[in-house]
Amino acid sequence: MSLRCRIAGLLLALVTSAFAAENDATLRAQNNRGKLLYLQHCVMCHQSSGQGTPGTFPPLANSDYLLNTEASILALVQGLSGKITVNGTNYDGVMPPVLLDDAKVADVLTYVRNNFGNSAELVATQQVATVRSKSRFATYEKLVKAHAYPPLPKPPDGTRLRELVKLPDHGTRLAHDGKSLYALTGEGDVWRVEVPSGRTNQVLRGRDYIDRKRGGPSALGLCFDRERRLYVSCNQRDERGVLVTNEVTIFRTARPFSPGVKPQPWFYATYPWGIGPFNHGVSHIAFGPDGMLYVSSGSRTDGNEPGTDPRYYKGGELTNTACMWRLNPADEKPACEIFCDGLRNSYGFCWNDKGEMFASDNGPDADAPEELNLLAQRKHYGFPFQFSNWTNKPYAYTPDAPTGVVFTYPIANLGPAAGGSSAKPLSTFHPHSSPAGIVYLGKEYPEGWRDTFLLVRFGHLIKQPQDHGFDLLRVRLANTDPGYTRGYAAHIDTVLAPLGRPLDLLLFNRKAYVLEYSRQTDNKGEFGSMPGRILELSFTE
Numbered sequence: 001m002s003l004r005c006r007i008a009g010l011l012l013a014l015v016t017s018a019f020a021a022e023n024d025a026t027l028r029a030q031n032n033r034g035k036l037l038y039l040q041h042c043v044m045c046h047q048s049s050g051q052g053t054p055g056t057f058p059p060l061a062n063s064d065y066l067l068n069t070e071a072s073i074l075a076l077v078q079g080l081s082g083k084i085t086v087n088g089t090n091y092d093g094v095m096p097p098v099l100l101d102d103a104k105v106a107d108v109l110t111y112v113r114n115n116f117g118n119s120a121e122l123v124a125t126q127q128v129a130t131v132r133s134k135s136r137f138a139t140y141e142k143l144v145k146a147h148a149y150p151p152l153p154k155p156p157d158g159t160r161l162r163e164l165v166k167l168p169d170h171g172t173r174l175a176h177d178g179k180s181l182y183a184l185t186g187e188g189d190v191w192r193v194e195v196p197s198g199r200t201n202q203v204l205r206g207r208d209y210i211d212r213k214r215g216g217p218s219a220l221g222l223c224f225d226r227e228r229r230l231y232v233s234c235n236q237r238d239e240r241g242v243l244v245t246n247e248v249t250i251f252r253t254a255r256p257f258s259p260g261v262k263p264q265p266w267f268y269a270t271y272p273w274g275i276g277p278f279n280h281g282v283s284h285i286a287f288g289p290d291g292m293l294y295v296s297s298g299s300r301t302d303g304n305e306p307g308t309d310p311r312y313y314k315g316g317e318l319t320n321t322a323c324m325w326r327l328n329p330a331d332e333k334p335a336c337e338i339f340c341d342g343l344r345n346s347y348g349f350c351w352n353d354k355g356e357m358f359a360s361d362n363g364p365d366a367d368a369p370e371e372l373n374l375l376a377q378r379k380h381y382g383f384p385f386q387f388s389n390w391t392n393k394p395y396a397y398t399p400d401a402p403t404g405v406v407f408t409y410p411i412a413n414l415g416p417a418a419g420g421s422s423a424k425p426l427s428t429f430h431p432h433s434s435p436a437g438i439v440y441l442g443k444e445y446p447e448g449w450r451d452t453f454l455l456v457r458f459g460h461l462i463k464q465p466q467d468h469g470f471d472l473l474r475v476r477l478a479n480t481d482p483g484y485t486r487g488y489a490a491h492i493d494t495v496l497a498p499l500g501r502p503l504d505l506l507l508f509n510r511k512a513y514v515l516e517y518s519r520q521t522d523n524k525g526e527f528g529s530m531p532g533r534i535l536e537l538s539f540t541e
Helices: 003-041 069-078 102-112 125-133 140-146
Strands: 080-086 089-095 159-166 171-176 181-185 190-193 200-204 217-224 230-238 245-252 264-272 282-287 293-297 323-327 337-341 349-351 357-361 371-375 412-416 435-441 452-457 471-479 488-496 502-508 511-516 533-539
Touching: 003 102, 069 080, 069 102, 069 125, 102 125, 171 502, 171 511, 181 217, 217 293, 230 282, 245 282, 245 293, 282 349, 349 435, 357 435, 371 435, 435 511, 452 502, 452 511, 471 502, 488 533
Parallel strands: 171 217, 217 282, 412 488, 435 502
Antiparallel strands: 080 089, 159 533, 171 181, 181 190, 190 200, 217 230, 230 245, 245 264, 282 293, 293 323, 323 337, 349 357, 357 371, 435 452, 452 471, 471 488, 502 511, 511 533
């Protein structure tokens, strides 16, 4: 071989190597940016593992659909509805367009197409711009313009409703310290909201106190104690071991919270991650009349199914899942006491003026009614052996009830709202309507409101013939015959509807604050991915 050929070959190798290194660097940069965008915009439906939700949201893991670059881009920039086939399985749902500019769409698609078992070429910003120009919005600016907040629903007589603030990110929980409101996001960020101005500023960043080596956070609980210490509950998916695990940390500040005071790990627990999308994790935290901290620990399964993936524990529920914990705030290293058991996913709970504890509970995919339960120590509320007041087993794998265990049934709903009626009581709410935050209105509230509960329903994620949820309900409990739980039955009416996927509720200065997770007011909405707002409901005498 001539010297000239050798030099040419060497130059070609150097150019090829430089090009490959540049391409690798571009992929790493897009991956890093895309992962953050995925956690912000996609994880709720498609899950942190990319497995999706069976029958509802298709998987992104090992997805043949993602190999079609143009179809993947269109799904993000104009949304997706109707039947599609992914990995040989048909899906018929709704995906709203995601409010990301061309560069961010390219980043998040590059991430999903090169993770979760996928491998595909990088997506370029210009590719996204070209495909978007042929979509029904044509430009990112047109999508932004179409992405307006829904109008406020009409409040009932004797109340006023206003928008307090538009949130910069998806809120998961509200709390107050006696002076201001605070909103938590799934990333662990905390925003302080001044009342009545609605002025908002970020006072805590999740990345400053949550160790990301354990996986992306899902922060779902926020509260203050009597000393104004701040508490945050957080779940993290850890894939570093033989089995994928859920790492639970409850953080708290060492002194009264103020900006710059970072929470430190106070309580830690771990258990195997759930089957598929059903790792509900630890969510609501609140102090009871006894001064103890109560913690809702959701189920890791839909109904105790074993699953098929060898990286996921097949043994069903554990002693510290699907239950209510109680922790002593006086302890530096608190022990976890199981207060009561058999709760699938109690996203909200509160106490009335008698010290009785009431909790919402989300039911299974098997169309059982959602529940409102009166909780008491050492009681069992059925999961995974029984749902609502059903006597039949919903699944072939539903286990037999343990010998000697007596189940406490949900409160019956006599209507007129949320699915029940006096002629046909329901225990307690429409299936899949996702009851969430709940508060009790005491003697300081006007007649017609005092001694009632307010409860929000996030709305269903499973496709239904009719929308249920997306609302704020008023629950009046009445003493009735002993056939109902503790002599209670519920009379329920609708206060506000439709709302943008309301997730939490808070009472502060005799007003009710509703946290809208997004702007989607039904299960057909085009813009469900955008952050919501906080609404203020005032009561007049």
